Structures are given as structure tokens and as C-alpha cells.
Amino acid sequence: MKKVVGKFVGVGVGPGDPELITVKAVKVLKTADVISIPKAHENKPSLALSIVKDVLKERKNAPEVLELVFPMTNDKDELERLWCENAHIVAGEAKKGKTIAFITLGDPMFYSTFIYLCKKMQQEHPEVELQIIPGVTSLTACAAVSKIPLAEKNEVVAVLTSGVAEEKISEIAKHASSLVFMKGAKQLKSLVPVLEKSGFTKNSTVAIVRRCTLPQQDVLVGKLSDVKDWDIHDDYFSISMIKQKTKENLK
Template identity: 40%
Template sequence: MTQNTKLGCLYGIGVGPGDPDLITLKALKALQKAPVICVPQAANRRDSYALSIVKDYVTPEQEILRAPFPTDDAEGAARVWREAAKLVIERLEKGQDVAFLTEGDPMLFSTFSYVLAGVQEMCPQAPIEIIPGVSSVMAAAASSGAPLVTHGQRLAILPAAYGLEDLSQATDKFDTVVLMKVSPKIDETLADLKKLGLTGQSTYVRRVSTDREKVIKDVTKITPEDMDYFSLLIVKNDSAGNYAKEN
């Protein structure tokens, strides 16, 4: 970066759960004016899901910078995200704004958080703007037609894909528990729900807001064909308030 070059701005943009119409106006404006678009991309996929959501808003003149998903190994993951942050910083130091896209919201279980940390560490003077998006949690509640929580109730959002040691403890403490990316753990989760007597108070949602969306309110009818990486389970516990009163 030359002495007179102004640093570009890093935009963390949530593009929503899948429906292109759910991107906010502010996010769309930032996306369309950025000369560089950075997208997370899994190694086993041909394209980025976040980019596919907004593909109709992207122009050929915009550079697409692809940041590969890291491995499950903690040390390897840190290295991959650090390299992704370096790629972003290279563009920022050229004076280019970079729009980092992530499905849902950029501050909720998002790949953006890792790149954000790297940029803040290695280029702390870089301007950053984070634009919230519609998360799959909120979209799933809308599609299911049931409020997540009402006045005085408590909500927990947990990453089921990485294991949930004690579902009973979570459902005791919170009126609603949302399990993100639940498909890999669906069998053991359904077994736990049956033991807890919460099967009838659970709703499974996959690919919310897309043409592949499916809402299953009778979770005993979930089939292998219903499984999807982008899935979640909303578990309600009407008696959870007793825990709060006793503690």
C-alpha cells in the first residue's frame, strides 16, 4: 500500500437464509458497490451457497475471491482462515472495498467471524462495517408459524452438528431450544426428545425460504430424504419456566 492509498472497507454481509428477496436494502447496496466479493466455499462444493443466493445481483466486473472452508483440525482451520484474511487485506491495501458474503447473519455461527478476527489482528486500521442479515432461525420460525419466544421466555441456539451432550439440561433451562444443522445428529436427537416427552413439541425445518423448503411438525415422520446440511430443529418446552422459578 502506498502512503497516499486509502484502505478499502471490509463489509460483512449477511445475505439471508436462501431467498434472494430476503437480503436487506443496505446489504444489497454494499454488495453492488464493492469491487471485490469474498465468499466462503466448502472444498466438496462447486460453488458458494452464499454467492448462489445473490448471483443475480453480481456483475461480471466484480472480482470473486473464494475463501476455502478449513479442515476440522483446529490448527489447520486457524491457518486456512488466516490465509483468507491475508487475501482480503491485500485488496483492502489496494484501496478496494471487499464484501464478504455469508448466508444468514454474519455474527451468528458465521464463517465471517474468523476472517473478521484475522483482519482485526493483522490490519487493525482497516475500516469494517457489518450488515446484519435474516438468520435461518428467524426464517424457520416464520415458516413454521410459531413464535420462538414470547414475553419472559428464554431462547437457546445451539450447534447440534458438533454434538450436544445434554439436551435435557438445555430444554430444562430454556423455553425454546433451536438446534442448528441438526441432520448429522438427528437419530440421537429424536431419541432424546422421545425420552424427554418433547417429540410433539418439536419442528424440523430444512432449506428454509427456498423452493426446497420443508417444514415437518410431526418429527416422527422425518425420513432420510428429508436430511439436509441446512436444517434445524425447534424444540419447545412448556414446562421450562419451572426451572427459572426454582433457580
């Protein structure tokens, strides 16, 4: 039987509003020995940390803070090296018998840096107990604040990122009732003709939500034909949603 040492917990902290942190996440944040924070680079403030700061302030004993840098690079070798290195650091702490809570925006298993670290921990350090606490994802939070249902009855929702090629978007759009684009909304303007050719109509409902549930939240809701006139902010923390093929849209 493998010997279990320490614990690594992926904690989804929700999309921004601290009231959207789950009760289970709060429990872990209040008891973990180490709070681990993913960062794109050392000097960048962590949005995930700012979401949980009040929960951490309520603790009698301050946790250790472990910043792990995951730079935004496409260099696969460099990424592999960093994931291994960061997994090694986490395992080192766990082997001291500590619980390490890795905080992550939204849900840990949905387009999150946590996923890579989690895989490395499973592969390289299986002796460390692994727990994952789901969080309110930005996807559903954006649907809630824009008051646009993501899916009804047997509708198909496709979730894409802004990096997906137009031909692929066009193919997917032909089969989906709704599309959601993560990782920025800026490219939506250039996609309007592609979407119109793939079954969406000028009347399809569109929403762009920036910094959902945060004080800077901005929600734009309209029709696909409005998008060309919108001033779309180039903010990474944005999601765009397009809903088509409902009877109402096709009128």
C-alpha cells in the same frame, strides 16, 4: 492515528430468498470492488453467491470475485493457518484501496465463517476498516415459515448445534422453553428420549425446516411423538425447533 486503507464488509445475504437481502446489503453488493465468497472447497457451488447473483447482474461493471476456501476440518492448526492466509489476501486487496464485500448466508455474526476471518482481520490488519451488515438469519426465517414463535414473554430459547453432546443438551433442555438445533436435523430422532426426560412432552411442538425460503424448502411440523415416524433428510441446510412448557403443551 492509524491509517485506514480499504474496507472489509461482512454482508449477510439472508437464508435463501433473494427478496430477503436487506437494502443496505444490496447497496454494498452493487458498489463493492470485490465480492468475496467463502467456500468449503474449490469445486463446490456457493449458495451465498447464488442468492446474490441477480443483484450482481444489475451492476454496470462486474466486480472482481475472490473465492476464499475454508475447508471443513477440525485441525485447529490448519484452520488457524487458513484464516491467517485468507485475512492476508483480503488485507492485500484492501491495501489497494478496494472495498471487499464478503458474502455470507443468513447473518454474519451467527455461526458464520465470517466470524473467524473478522477476528483475524481485527487482530492482524486493524488498519483495514471493518463494517458488518446484519442479515435475516435462518433461525428466524425457519420460525416464520413453520409459523412457530421462537419466544413469547419471558421464555428462554436455547440455540445449539447438532454436534453438542447429549448430556449437555439434556441439561440445557431443562432450563429452556424452546430449543433450536442448527447444522442438520438428522440427530433429532435419537434425541427424543433425552428431550422427554428433560421436561419436553410428547405434545411439544416440533418443526424441521430444510432449505428455508429456497425453492427446495421443506417444512415438517408436528408433535414430539410424531418424530419417530418422520423421514428426516440428511441435509446440512436444516434446522429443527422444539417448543415446550407452554400451557397448551402441558395440557
